[in-house]
Amino acid sequence: MLAYRGSSTGFDALVPKKVCIYNYNKLAFRAASVKCVHKQAAQSLTSSTTAERRIVKKKVGKEAHHLWKKRDSAGSGQKALNLVRIVSQCPNEKEAVYGELNKWIAWETEFPLIAASKALRxxxxxxxxxxxxxxxxxxxxxxxxxxxxxxxxxxxxxDMDKRVDEAESLWNMILHAHTRSISKRLFSRMIALYDHHDLQDKIIEIFADMEELGVRPDEDTVRRVAHAFRKLGQEENGKTVYKRYGCKWKYIHFKSERVRVRRDGWDEDDK
Known part of the structure; x- marks a missing residue:
């Protein structure tokens, strides 16, 4: 079957109808493809623009939202050395030392805690x-x-300056103010202080506080507590401490090698 393709002159040529339908479908498919490509490009452009806006909003919000002033640690090392120099040159009088320390922070907008902690170290x-x-x-x-x-x-x-009374006052303050948050390290420090000054009764008191608060002693503290019990004539209590808190293993040198062996309660080496 033939179809006429008209023109300004009338009849230009005769074209089969199937060819016309095929060309029409081909043109329609191309048009749809072009529209789809344009639509995908527009969607990708819109999504990327939205993502960029979100990133910009997040950055702006993060930079603008500051509710506290960050402590500046820059130059804290030099400040610490300066503090050590000032204190070392002061006479050994409380008023003189405190006066120089107050001058050291006179022009600071906030207390230089980082520098002071470094100076202590x-x-x-x-x-x-x-x-x-x-x-x-x-x-x-x-x-x-x-x-x-x-x-x-x-x-x-x-402890090193042999000021036991002041250490005891500080410890009582710590015990009342921070009862549930006292670390094992502080308990060990106080027991070592009393051990250095042969205060066995005080060692037992600190150890009783440790047990009451559920703080497990380290190996050095166990040895000091057992030694205090033994000096007080309470051998059985010392053995109980070793049995309950002591390490079950120890290391010895045997034939030029380090060997781990099991402890048997009250060991002679621990005495």
Missing amino acids: ILRKRSQWKRVIQVAKWMLSKGQGATMGTYDTLLLAF
Whole structure:
């Protein structure tokens, strides 16, 4: 069957009808493909633009939302060394030391806690125990540095400077203020302090507080407590402490090798 294709002149040519239908379908498919490609490109462009807007919004919100002032640790090392130098040159008087420390923070917008903590560590390494006590007490008087690390350093300084009464006062304050959050390290520090000064009764009291609060002693503390029981003539209590808290294994040297062997309760080597 033939179909006429008209023109301005009338009849140009005769084209089969099947060919016309095929060409029409081909043109329609191409048009649909072009529309689909344009639609996908538009959707991808829209999604990418939306994602960029979300990222920009998140960045702006994160930069603008600051409710506190971040502590600046830059230059804290130099500040700490400056503090150590100032304290070391001061006479051994509380008023003079506190006066120089107050001058050290006079122009600070906030308390330089990081620098002061570093200065404490430096003084501790240098075994300047009197200066450690002065700086730590000054920090606590300002309401700063009330941490377990500061307390541990201060108790060690009291021990080394043989100031047992002040250590005991600080310990009682810690025990009442931080009963449920006292670390094993502080208990061990206080037991070691009493052991250095042969106060066996005090060691037993601290150990009783540990048991009441559920703090498990380390191996060194177990040895000190058992030794205190033995010096008080309470051998059975010492054996009980070793049995309950002591390590079940120990290391010995046998034929030039380090060998792990099992402990048998009250061991002669532990005495």
